[in-house]
Each structure stands twice: as C-alpha cells, then as structure tokens.
Amino acid sequence: MEIKKIVILFFFFSFLGISQTKVGGKVVDEYNEPIPFANVIFKNSKEGVITDENGDFYFESTESYTHVIVSFMGFEKNEFLLKPGLNKNLKIVLKEGTQLKEVVIYSGKTSKKDNPALVILRKIWERKRKNGLRMFDQYQYDKYEKVEFDMNTIDSTFMNNKIFKGMEFVFNNMDTSKITGKSFLPIFINEGLSEVYGDNVAKREKEILKATKNSGFGDGDGVNTFIKDLYAEYDIYDNYLKFFDKNFVSPLSRTGINVYNYVLSDSMYIDNKWCYNIVYYPRRKNELTFKGDFWVNDSTFAIKKINLEASKSANINWVKEIYIEQEFDVLNDSVFLLKRDYMMSDFSFSKKEESKGVYGKRTSIFRNHKFNIPKEDKFYREEVNFYDNSVFNRPDDFWNENRFERLNNNELGIYKMLDTLQTVPKFKRIYNLASILGSGYIQIGNFDYGPIFSTFGFNDVEGQRIRVGGRTYYGPNDKWRIQGYTAYGFKDDKVKYGISGRWMVNPKNRLILSLGNRRDVEQIGVSLTTSNDVLGRSFASSALFAGGVNNQLTNISLTNIGAEIEFVKNFTFQTNLSYRTLKSASNDFSLDYYEDLTQTKVKSEVKQSEINFQLEYTPNRKTVGYGVERMEVDNNYARLFLSYSQGLKGVLDSDFDYQKLQFYYRQPVLVGGFGRLFTTFETGKIFGTVPLGLMGIVPGNQSYFIIENTYNLLDYYDFVADEYASLHFEHHFNGRLFSRIPLLRKLNLREIIGVKGVYGRVSDNNIMINASGLNYIAPDDLYWEYHAGVGNIFKVLRIDFAWRGNYLDMPNARKFGVKASFGFYF
Known part of the structure; x- marks a missing residue:
C-alpha cells in the first residue's frame, strides 16, 4: 500500500521517482560563467558525471548520498550538501584555485608529453x-x-x-x-x-x-x-x-x-x-x-x-x-x-x-x-x-x-x-495516419491504395497527369503481391496503365517469378544502366520544376516475364524475357531510323524482343522482412551489378539483333574522421546496330533538383553512346571543415564536393541508321563537370553549385547551374 501511495505522489508532485538521490543543476565560476566538463560525483563513491558544454549536469543513484563533490582543473573543489530525494536546479560555484600542491594543471590542450593521462592512453x-x-x-x-x-x-x-x-x-x-x-x-x-x-x-x-x-x-x-x-x-x-x-x-x-x-x-x-x-x-x-x-x-x-x-x-x-x-x-x-x-x-x-x-x-x-x-x-x-x-x-x-x-x-x-x-478506435486512427505518411499507402482491408505521393504530375506531353493505383497487402511478409495503376494525361487525352505480379515460389533461396505489362509515357535515357522494371518511372518523366524543353518523351509498351534466385546471402541471379515497343510521344521529337544501311526506308516505331541475364552482389546489405518484397534499412553498402542482354530479331516481329553488356559498381567508403566518399563506376557496350531508342544515352538533368548518377549540366540526349565508361566521385565532409570556422560553426553546415566524367563512342553503323534528326554526339573527349555544395541548411536543404569542365561550345551549353534537394538526414 505504501508503494502505491508513493506512485500516486510521483504523478502529482513533479514526477518524483523512486531513486534515492537525484541531482541536477549548473556549475559556474565566480563571474557566473558556466564551467564545461567539470567533475560532479557523489562523495565516497565512483558514481558521477561530467557537465556539458553549458555547465549543466544531471545524474541519480539508487543509493542515498548527502554530498556531491564538484571539481575542475584550476578551481578549488566544492563539496555541496544535498537534501534527501530530488535536488533540482542547483547552482554550484567554483572559485579559482590559489594553492595547488602536487597537481599539474593543464590549460587548453593537454597533449604535453608529461601528461600522465597520455602515457596511459x-x-x-x-x-x-x-x-x-x-x-x-x-x-x-x-x-x-x-x-x-x-x-x-x-x-x-x-x-x-x-x-x-x-x-x-x-x-x-x-x-x-x-x-x-x-x-x-x-x-x-x-x-x-x-x-x-x-x-x-x-x-x-x-x-x-x-x-x-x-x-x-x-x-x-x-x-x-x-x-x-x-x-x-x-x-x-x-x-x-x-x-x-x-x-x-x-x-x-x-x-x-x-x-x-x-x-x-x-x-x-x-x-x-x-x-x-x-x-x-x-x-x-x-x-x-x-x-x-x-x-x-x-x-x-x-x-x-x-x-x-x-x-x-x-x-x-x-x-x-x-x-x-x-x-x-x-x-x-x-x-x-x-x-x-x-x-x-x-x-x-x-x-x-x-x-x-x-x-x-x-x-x-x-x-x-x-x-x-x-x-x-x-x-x-x-x-x-x-x-x-x-x-x-x-x-x-x-x-x-x-x-x-x-x-x-x-x-x-x-x-x-x-x-x-489496439482496441481504442481513436488510437487506431492516429496509428493509421502515421502509417499512411510513412509508407505512402492507405490500407483498405487487404488492399493498399497508393502511393499517394505519385497522384499528380506534369510534363510537356501529358500536361497535368493524374494517377491512381494500389497493391495487395495481407502483411509485410507476403509471399505474393499484385500491384498496378492507371493514369490519365489531360493534354494528350490518353489513358496509361501498368500491372505487375510477383510470387516467391521457394522462400529458402528466394526463388521469385514475376510477370507484368506497362503502357505509359516515359523519359528514357535518364540512366546508363537500364532496367526491365515494369512499374518503374523516372522522376524526369513528371518533373514539376524543370528547365529547358521537356518534350522528348516516348510512348512505351513493355511486357516482361522474369525469375530471380538468391544463391547465397546478398548474391542474386535474375533472368528476364521482355518485349517492348517504343514510339515518340511528341511531334517535336523523333525516334525514326533507317531499316537498313542503304537509307531507303524510314521506320518510326521500334519493336524489340530481348532476353536478359543479371548478377547482383550487395555485401553487407541489411533488409527488413522475409516476404516477396523486403525493405532496405539503408544504402550504406557496396553494389556490383553485371547485365547481359541479347536482342532476338524476328521473335514477335522484333527488329534488331544485338548484344548489350553493362557493369555498375557503387562503393561508399568511410574516410576516417573526414566523412564519406561515394564512388560510382558504370561501363557498357552494345554489339550490333541499334536505333536511338535502344542506344546508351548519357543521363542529363534538366530539373532543378539533384538526381543521383546524372550529369547536372547536360540536357536529355546531349550525348549518346553505344560504348561508354562513367565515373563519379562525391565526398561528404559532414561539417569537418566548417566546424573550424567560428562564424559558421553554430550553423552545423556540411560540405560536399564532387567530380563526374564520362567517355563514350558511337559506331559508324549506328550513325548511318539514325533518321531521328538528332545529331549524335559522343563524349569521346571525356566530358566532365564538378560541383561543390552545402548541406544541412535548416537541417533539410542541400544546395549544389555545378561547373562544366569542357564541351563549352556546344549549342545552348549550360556552363553553370544550381541544384537543390530536400531530405531528413541525421
């Protein structure tokens, strides 16, 4: 009964706890200036704490103590009497020392050779x-x-x-x-x-x-x-x-x-x-x-x-x-x-x-x-x-x-x-709202509507775009999942859709079968390393804020059948059989090509069947769940990706026979106390003759936002290549430099620098069949650019300033640009 009384008193009198001694306050000098990093310990014990940068401290013990002893180099010790229970908002004053025998005082740096602490260290x-x-x-x-x-x-x-x-x-x-x-x-x-x-x-x-x-x-x-x-x-x-x-x-x-x-x-x-x-x-x-x-x-x-x-x-x-x-x-x-x-x-x-x-x-x-x-x-x-x-x-x-x-x-x-x-309706509503904001989906029974953040978009071809979609959801570890969407563009007056299904046949080695179809408008050429993701859509396809002309979009119809298996942890093999058709979505943009090298007949639609094999290795990757879809905990791991694709001419009226080999490598590295270096290397080659729609496009970035693995000062289709090598370096100092500058120190800003380069060539045959009107330019002189940025502005904003290194005489070349991104980062 006495304990119950104590608990009741705890809630009604400033939340007093059951610990015997609680102490908190501030340590200052005779001029009322805080003393950071002073020692505060209970007398006749080894229980204590060190004050923070502002001289504040708090600690407690299950034992009963009557005094605390406060000390700091160059000051006389102060023994302070405590009252039983909670001692809050104490102000303890230390006086400067007058007689200090048998004690060596270190002011400022304590890296002197005769410092016994360093000998022990x-x-x-x-x-x-x-x-x-x-x-x-x-x-x-x-x-x-x-x-x-x-x-x-x-x-x-x-x-x-x-x-x-x-x-x-x-x-x-x-x-x-x-x-x-x-x-x-x-x-x-x-x-x-x-x-x-x-x-x-x-x-x-x-x-x-x-x-x-x-x-x-x-x-x-x-x-x-x-x-x-x-x-x-x-x-x-x-x-x-x-x-x-x-x-x-x-x-x-x-x-x-x-x-x-x-x-x-x-x-x-x-x-x-x-x-x-x-x-x-x-x-x-x-x-x-x-x-x-x-x-x-x-x-x-x-x-x-x-x-x-x-x-x-x-x-x-x-x-x-x-x-x-x-x-x-x-x-x-x-x-x-x-x-x-x-x-x-x-x-x-x-x-x-x-x-x-x-x-x-x-x-x-x-x-x-x-x-x-x-x-x-x-x-x-x-x-x-x-x-x-x-x-x-x-x-x-x-x-x-x-x-x-x-x-x-x-x-x-x-x-x-x-x-x-769990039984309180009001809590369920609050919990559901938090889940919607976190996942982007609204759960309705065993169906999730969303993602809600993709509902609206805009581009020069579709104008205003509206999208609705969803997925099956019985739990985070479902062995199968079906998801799809439909979209409508008010300017082109066309309905688009996509549907995909995945089934984990064998959970032990994650053998997954997939099938999907998509018909939509897409900005192709925003990534060097290509993907057969049926429901994937690049940010560039619906950029609400973009510079320059954004009408080089493509009508794409893609059907894909795939299987993947994880042989050992984080090592995956995948194969896909796909069929796609590509056609320009704008009268101002063309994917036309000559059907042969004699340049006698022009065709505007690409029909292509392809078989693809992929190997992916992601050492030290951490994931959540064990179902057909898993959530990655973070991206702080290396990724190695190797892909081989074979064009199947004649299969389903396919137009081209080619071989495509691609390799991608990304490695984050902690550089001691100087932050983190991100290195990304991509290379690839197309063997055979292909039109613009199947070429390698050096990814530009016409938006005002930072997009990973794109080039800040290139427009879409500035450079094309059927063989290429790209290397990006970006280093995040995490405030290491700014923390040394007094006027900037309190802002907690973070420094970023980077350099990007790409080399590529185009074969004579691919130039010969080009009828699109687009002048093929390959970065055979190694295009490069560099950037410097400031992150953690108001804790959520990053701004990068980018400069073009060469190809300055290209028409409409952007020599300087500013990009931004928003995000919540520790």
Whole structure:
C-alpha cells in the first residue's frame, strides 16, 4: 500500500521517482560563467558525471548520498550538501584555485608529453588488439538484448491534450530517466535472445536468433531490424565509432589527442583490480566527439568501465543526446570481457532542453563465454531467408526463465498497455495516419491504395497527369503481391496503365517469378544502366520544376516475364524475357531510323524482343522482412551489378539483333574522421546496330533538383553512346571543415564536393541508321563537370553549385547551374 501511495505522489508532485538521490543543476565560476566538463560525483563513491558544454549536469543513484563533490582543473573543489530525494536546479560555484600542491594543471590542450593521462592512453593503444575476444582464435557466448522507445519530457500540458482523451491510462507507465532526469513514457519494447559465434582467424562471425518478442506493433522482426540498424555495432577500441551514418572519434582512438583533452583524475580498486580514472572532453565544439571518463587497469591497460556522451553541439540532426555505458568482467585475472552495454539516444526535432522527443534505448548483456571451439566454414554461411516461426512465438514462461535480467514494472506494463491501445478506435486512427505518411499507402482491408505521393504530375506531353493505383497487402511478409495503376494525361487525352505480379515460389533461396505489362509515357535515357522494371518511372518523366524543353518523351509498351534466385546471402541471379515497343510521344521529337544501311526506308516505331541475364552482389546489405518484397534499412553498402542482354530479331516481329553488356559498381567508403566518399563506376557496350531508342544515352538533368548518377549540366540526349565508361566521385565532409570556422560553426553546415566524367563512342553503323534528326554526339573527349555544395541548411536543404569542365561550345551549353534537394538526414 505504501508503494502505491508513493506512485500516486510521483504523478502529482513533479514526477518524483523512486531513486534515492537525484541531482541536477549548473556549475559556474565566480563571474557566473558556466564551467564545461567539470567533475560532479557523489562523495565516497565512483558514481558521477561530467557537465556539458553549458555547465549543466544531471545524474541519480539508487543509493542515498548527502554530498556531491564538484571539481575542475584550476578551481578549488566544492563539496555541496544535498537534501534527501530530488535536488533540482542547483547552482554550484567554483572559485579559482590559489594553492595547488602536487597537481599539474593543464590549460587548453593537454597533449604535453608529461601528461600522465597520455602515457596511459599510449599503453592502451599498444594493447588494444590484445584484449577481450581478440585474445582467442574462436569464441562464443550468449546474448540478451532489450530495445525500448520512450516519449520524453512529458508534462501536464501534454498529458491533458485532447488527443489523449480516452487513452489516459497510457500515463500509468511513466518513469524518469536516470541520465537526464526527464519524465518519459515507454511506447515500444523488443527483447531478443541469441547465440554468437566468432572466428578471429577466419574473420567470421554469426549470430543465431533464438527468441524475440515485440511489443505488438508489426510482424516478425521488421521493427527490431530497423531499430538495430540505428544502433550499429561498435567497438570502443576502434578509432571511429559509427552512429546514424556519422563517424564519431573514439576517446581511445590514436587520433584522439587531436580532438580531446585528457586528464588523470583518480585511481582505486574496482573488483580487486587497481584502475586509473581518466576524464576526457572535446577541444572544440561542433565536432563529432564525446565527453566522459573511463577506468583502465594498471597492468593489462584494458578498459574496466567507460561512459561516452556525445557533445550537444555535435553536427548531427534529430538526435539531442547519445549516451553509452560499458562494463567489463575480468576472466582468469587478465581477460577483460564486455559484460553489459547500454546506449541511449534522444531523438528530437530541436536540441533545446525543453523540447519533447523520443528516447531510443538498447541494453545488451553477454555471458557464458567459451573459447577455442572451432566450427566448420559452412557453419558461418548466412542463410538467405531465415525464418523460424517458433522464434517469434515463445511463451511468457520461456521469457521468465531465460531473460538475463528481470523487466521492471514499467517495462512489464508496456506489453499490456499496447495490447489495450489496439482496441481504442481513436488510437487506431492516429496509428493509421502515421502509417499512411510513412509508407505512402492507405490500407483498405487487404488492399493498399497508393502511393499517394505519385497522384499528380506534369510534363510537356501529358500536361497535368493524374494517377491512381494500389497493391495487395495481407502483411509485410507476403509471399505474393499484385500491384498496378492507371493514369490519365489531360493534354494528350490518353489513358496509361501498368500491372505487375510477383510470387516467391521457394522462400529458402528466394526463388521469385514475376510477370507484368506497362503502357505509359516515359523519359528514357535518364540512366546508363537500364532496367526491365515494369512499374518503374523516372522522376524526369513528371518533373514539376524543370528547365529547358521537356518534350522528348516516348510512348512505351513493355511486357516482361522474369525469375530471380538468391544463391547465397546478398548474391542474386535474375533472368528476364521482355518485349517492348517504343514510339515518340511528341511531334517535336523523333525516334525514326533507317531499316537498313542503304537509307531507303524510314521506320518510326521500334519493336524489340530481348532476353536478359543479371548478377547482383550487395555485401553487407541489411533488409527488413522475409516476404516477396523486403525493405532496405539503408544504402550504406557496396553494389556490383553485371547485365547481359541479347536482342532476338524476328521473335514477335522484333527488329534488331544485338548484344548489350553493362557493369555498375557503387562503393561508399568511410574516410576516417573526414566523412564519406561515394564512388560510382558504370561501363557498357552494345554489339550490333541499334536505333536511338535502344542506344546508351548519357543521363542529363534538366530539373532543378539533384538526381543521383546524372550529369547536372547536360540536357536529355546531349550525348549518346553505344560504348561508354562513367565515373563519379562525391565526398561528404559532414561539417569537418566548417566546424573550424567560428562564424559558421553554430550553423552545423556540411560540405560536399564532387567530380563526374564520362567517355563514350558511337559506331559508324549506328550513325548511318539514325533518321531521328538528332545529331549524335559522343563524349569521346571525356566530358566532365564538378560541383561543390552545402548541406544541412535548416537541417533539410542541400544546395549544389555545378561547373562544366569542357564541351563549352556546344549549342545552348549550360556552363553553370544550381541544384537543390530536400531530405531528413541525421
């Protein structure tokens, strides 16, 4: 009964928690200036925190403490008396030191040779590849992982909002964060149990999922897979730690002394091991760095405990906090193994302290380690499409017996709360609206209408265009799916349509059969590497904002029968048999060609049958789901694509016999702390004689927006080629340069530079049959252009400035251009 009273008081008196001691406030000097990165610890304990860039801090403990000790280099320590329970909005003043004996004070950079913290840091570098799991040829262990999402900064105004009328019971599961002191409401939880096996000699690792349990949203592990990608695996000993597609400098990095200050703060026994405590904090604002401290053993120089908190000024969007804690166990007196890994992120539209957001938390616990038990190579081969239904349907008794730690009352309440929410009509409406905005489809029974964002379009041939469509949808892991659309152009007064079906015959190796037909107006030649996607439509075909003439469109009728199979994980083979007809959609544009080299007869329609074989390899690609359609989690993986096409003259009145070979390679590379480099290489050749409709067109970009793998300053059909090679480089510095400029630092802008080039030729025979009136120009002098851009303008806008490198004398040549794009990026 007493506990119930406490809970009631918690909700009505500023959300006071059940922790014994909570402390928050600001540390300032005698002139009321904030002191960043000061140490704040409970007296006679090793529980503490470091103030942020503004001198603010908050932390709590389940123990009862009466004092905190606050210290910083060059200032006298201040011992502050606490009252029981919550101590909020404290103002702690530090006085400048007058007598400092036996202490070396470092101001500014702490990279002096006699700094004892750096001596220890260098010992860590020497031993970092000899600690933990790296000490053994093989390893295996059990892993428990808990992922949770919470709405935070919940106040009375938020709780009394009309939107929650009828759903007030959700606030019965509120709690306060031990890190930030903010109230939060759990809204999602996922648990997972797995076995992990690794081989350091063969550099292989495999994780076998044994059980997973969702809060009730979604099917299978789709939501969990997406969330896990946000919390990528990391090793604190690595030089750079990747979070949200950004490279943060690890405090244990060999380059850390360039961006961090280090101070030897304390030493004591932890679990019978003498350890040094080193405090670190960033030298400059706006860089991708952390603040925090770590405890390191004095003999093995292995980390015993570490915490990392991202700088609030770090150049990352929509994430207000990143906090990490790791604890290590000692095995056989010298082996330090990761025991517990906790990470929390605060997602928010604003970095202001009072702004509301969503916590994302992940807790991983590791135990039952075993070593030097080798496995055969085939054991580590990843299954193409693993799905064991029992993994997703473990009973509650199983979880009670096997989870590594008990759920607290709030976490246990999430399951019941979300199950109850499913029965509330108002919540269903809100959830459905969010689903529509996220997926672009409106679900009506087992049919999805959409995508709604493609409903309206415009081009010079169709004028205003309206489109309606949809797909079958029984669940995210459907083994078959039918989708289609119909469209109407008000200017050309024509109806268009497309329909496609896909059926996964064998889920184990993802053998998929497909069939489809499309009749539509299309801007062909906007991609060097071609596709037989029946429902695909380029952005250029309906560009609402474009420069120059946009009437070089083609009426296309395409029928395709295909099959694909995934031999091994992320390695796919596909074959297609297609028949297409191409005819100009405008009187101002022609696809005419001579039927033979004598140039005696002209034909305006292309009829072509083709068989195509494709190989695609996407190492390290992550996907969601196991049905006929899967969603990619991100695009941060390499892609290699090889295609061979054979024209079948005479089949279904086909006109041409040719062979087409194409290769595409895209590789993103993290360049240390200097951002990410994207490299794209394409090459291809057509063997045989073909008209304009089947030629390789160097992709131009007449829109005002940035379109990947196109040339910013080329118009459609500026260059044609039947053999070509294209190379694009684009580097994203992620604000590394601008963060060094004081006037630009606070804007968190990001720098982009790039260069693009293409070489190509046209055979004499293809020139001879050209009757379109278009003068074939091949980039045989290597056309190139370059661009520089600024991203993260208002967090959503990128602007690129492009310059043409050569072919400046071409008619209507654009020598300079400005392109833009919008998007939500971390």
